[in-house]
Amino acid sequence: MSAASTVDSAGAAGARPAPARRVHAKAARRAKTTVGTGVALIAAAYVVAPIYWLVVASSKSTGQLFNTSTFLPPSHLSWGENFRLLFTTDGGYFGYWIANSAGYALVTATLATAVSTLCGYALAKYRFRGRRLIFGLVVGSLLVPTTALVVPLFLLEHDTGLINSYQGVILPLLVYPFGVYFMWLFAADAVPDSLLDAARVDGARELPTFWKVARPALMPGMVTLFLLSFIGTWNNYFLPLVLLGDTTRFPLTVGLSAWASDLNLAGAGQPLYPEVILGSLVSVLPMLVLFPFLQKYIARGLTFGAIVGE
């Protein structure tokens, strides 16, 4: 991309001037690009530094953490020992936390995508009583910070016995007004009415029409929604922190923060530095690997509304 646009604009600029000036312009451009890339590298260093540190630090024992150079790997790598610690400390809770985080994120993302897609599609393609009301609800709830609902959710779930259960965490996360709004816009664009009418003329009923005709067209939007919901759930902390009491049901964020909060407690025994650091790396790793492939889908979702407003 960079090469192409450089060539493009060089071509445009070089259409007129004499050869000597062209060479000069080329050199100036190269100098500017070098400086520019240098600046971009500095910004990238700010982003990468803590992640690089996390990788290096995860290979150190507690002693090495405090005695070796911060940004250099130790002479003796303790990854094996740290992994053993990570999965055995506190009776091996960490294994539960990984499984829980994956479970919460997968189930939430799948169901939230399904629920939002159906509703968004219905709003885009049907006119029915209450349609305006739903529009108002969706848009209105975009304004309410969801953290305002955490305390009452806790009490309601306490009274209904949902508290401290997997469903208790997942169900509130299925309410995804942005997802409905996104799918509404997406469906209006991606599924032409003529396509639906053609299917109906052939005698197909509404739900099969959705499944066979609309769903394939909506798929790219659904992928985006799934990823946004997945990342949002994987990263969520406030809601599970409040709703869960049982350590074996914690997601990674809540579990690791519990370990981190023991670091400064006097008399809490050996501080869990290696566990917290390696555990943090493990919870970032899946995304670190997958992100390059998913980036464009995620970016599309983030940008969708902003572009609509342009």
Added chain:
Amino acid sequence: MTATLDRAASGLRAPGRPGRTASRGGAGLAMSAPFLVLYLCFFLAPFAYSIVLSLRSPQTSAFVGLFNYHSVVSNGQFWSAVVRMAYFGVIQVTVMIVLAVVLALFLDSPYCWGKKFFALAYFFPYAVPGVIAAVMWGFLLQPDLDNALKVPHLLGLAAGPLNPLGYRFALYAMMLIVTWEWTGYNMTILLTSLTSVSREVLESGRMDGASELKIAWRIKLPLIRRTVAFIAIISIIGTLQLFNEPMILNDIASIGSSYSPNQIIYNTAFSFGNEQLAAAQSIILAAITVLATSAFYGIVRQRRRRGGQPVRTAVTRGAAR
């Protein structure tokens, strides 16, 4: 889960007005039903419940009117947390948005190699949970763990190792962390906006002999103004809702348990068991958030009116921070 939008909901386009498919209303309602049921149980119900709760006495659960609200309004700790976040926001949001705009314009200019790599690297922190970001930086900013912080002391420039998480600097350390987390996210939104700027407009600018800097400043920046205003709004909301970072930094470095309003709400409800007061605090915080974003939106809109440009709205996801 959280999503945000700027104030004027009225400006939203209701896309794709249903046409001839209108008569099949039953199917439409049925398809919306799952969302509606969930919305009723897990959004509307808790919302209504928090209002009811906030009007009850913490001791006897009897109706006490605005007593809890009065307690919040006269609570210095709550307001100092709000003011702290306002101060935090003014500095951090400004720095972050300037950075995001500069980086986005930069990656959209011809003067950089490896743009794809940089775009990816900058965006990556979005995928890192706020808790993990706070843990990483929390350790990196501790003099015990980070040798670099001892350097000024060893050179005789400071009385002791630097401690960015100490009482005086913790707020700025948190700015560093939040900027790390969200600059790339905002830059990504801007960059996508920039790619929709018409190539013809840019080419005609180049033909006229405008420098790239001039093109960026005079052509591109005005075209993405709305997006800039929009990311500013979601950033303001995010700042007022800050929770993960102060919680974790308090775990790691004891910066204080009433650092941000959400942290106070959490402690009021779960350390002191005063859910009624916490409900009132939540509602007041939500109201402050809506007010702050409306005020900001109002300012932006007035400027635009003067500039003679039509106002439209921008919506996107503001992730729960």
